Amino acid sequence: MADPTFDRARFSERLATRRLGRQLVVRAEVESTNDTAWDALAAGAADGTAVVADAQTRGRGRAGRAWHTAPGRGLALSVLLHQGCDRRQLGVLPLAAGLALARGLEELGVRAALKWPNDLLLGGRKLAGVLCESRRLPSSAGGAGQAAVIGVGVNVTQRAEDFPADLASSAISLALAGHAAGREEVAAGFLNALEPLWDELQEGARTRLLEAWSARAAFWGTPLTVRTPAGPLTGTARRLDDDGALVLALETGVERAVLAGDVEPAGAPEGR
Numbered sequence: 001m002a003d004p005t006f007d008r009a010r011f012s013e014r015l016a017t018r019r020l021g022r023q024l025v026v027r028a029e030v031e032s033t034n035d036t037a038w039d040a041l042a043a044g045a046a047d048g049t050a051v052v053a054d055a056q057t058r059g060r061g062r063a064g065r066a067w068h069t070a071p072g073r074g075l076a077l078s079v080l081l082h083q084g085c086d087r088r089q090l091g092v093l094p095l096a097a098g099l100a101l102a103r104g105l106e107e108l109g110v111r112a113a114l115k116w117p118n119d120l121l122l123g124g125r126k127l128a129g130v131l132c133e134s135r136r137l138p139s140s141a142g143g144a145g146q147a148a149v150i151g152v153g154v155n156v157t158q159r160a161e162d163f164p165a166d167l168a169s170s171a172i173s174l175a176l177a178g179h180a181a182g183r184e185e186v187a188a189g190f191l192n193a194l195e196p197l198w199d200e201l202q203e204g205a206r207t208r209l210l211e212a213w214s215a216r217a218a219f220w221g222t223p224l225t226v227r228t229p230a231g232p233l234t235g236t237a238r239r240l241d242d243d244g245a246l247v248l249a250l251e252t253g254v255e256r257a258v259l260a261g262d263v264e265p266a267g268a269p270e271g272r
Contacts, residue, residue: 004028005072006052007184014188019048020079020198021191027051029071031058033078034133034151040080041147047082052187070162073173075154075183079191081198083134083146089201090134090148091259092244094118095213096197097130097150102216104189108181110174114216116246116263120154125172128154152190156183210240223266224248226258233258234266 004026015021023046030036030053037051055071083090094117101120102112112120118130131151155173163171174181197209214220225234226246233256235248245257 004052004054006054006187007182010182011184011188014185014192016188016192017048017195019046020195021048021050021188023049025049025051027053029053029055029057032056032151033076034131034149037078037080037149037151038133038135041149045080047080049080050187050191051078051080052076052183070155070158073155073157073159073162075152075156075186077154077187077190078149078151079194081148081150083148089204089206090132090146092201092206092209093132093134093148093150094130095240095244096201096209097132097152097194099209099213099216100194100197101128101130101152101154101190103193104186104191105181107189107193108179108185110177110179110181113218114213116217116219116240117244117260122172122174122177125170126155126167127172127174127177128152150194154183154186154190156181156186206242210242210244214240219263225264225266226261227264228258228261233261 006026008024008026025036025040027036033051033053033056037049040049040051053076056076098114098118098120102114105112110122112122112127115121119126120128132148134146134148136146155171157175158173160168160176200209219237222237223234224237225232226248233248235250235256238247238249238255241247241257245259247255247257249255
């Protein structure tokens with residue numbers, strides 16, 4: 001198998017964390033960086049261990065969807081977190097990860113929009129996605145509490161021809177948008193921004209996170225359709241509740257909190 005092309009030295013020069021990313025696993029190809037992070041946990045990996053791969057053969061997004069990674073062009077990164085606080089805080093972890101990625105990209109001159117609950121958009125197209133998973137800590141890691149893995153996929157240097165035909169009109173990369181950042185800068189920026197947010201969550205400071213996320217979202221007051229497992233729900237986006245759920249005001253005047261789903265402008269064709 002070929003050697004990985006992710007530049008450890010370039011990444012380390014830009015990393016400003018105390019823990020996150022200080023232990024780094026780099027692979028040319030894995031099935032999934034999240035799965036590799038879980039394997040590392042089982043083997044006793046430390047809190048903050050990060051996994052980066054040039055390519056994934058079975059990368060996944062939310063709701064079991066596949067995540068396409070063009071080899072060496074997209075960032076596929078997962079970070080392992082030992083959970084020491086109330087398990088309820090894990091419910092807002094995707095929002096924390098999205099906010100951290102947005103802040104990290106902003107340091108590189110990229111202003112991405114947050115799409116609830118776990119995507120980042122640039123020019124209305126999908127730039128990045130987040131997948132968070134949690135499990136009980138194994139005995140080799142202390143055997144008490146929870147562990148979480150945050151996986152991020154970011155389109156960095158992809159060309160138009162690097163995207164599958166079904167994604168060509170809805171996806172974008174930093175390069176296609178005119179930004180010259182590399183995977184190493186994006187990875188370090190994400191972890192630099194994530195560490196203080198994770199520390200705040202560990203301390204129970206969830207309100208500030210939700211306020212910061214909400215301030216970056218541009219869809220408040222607009223009609224949205226959320227496609228949930230129980231069927232579509234249409235209403236006006238009002239706010240996030242204390243658990244990070246999206247609160248919609250329905251036509252009847254009733255407010256409904258939605259925990260997960262695919263958000264689209266009201267009236268958009270399904271699958272847009």
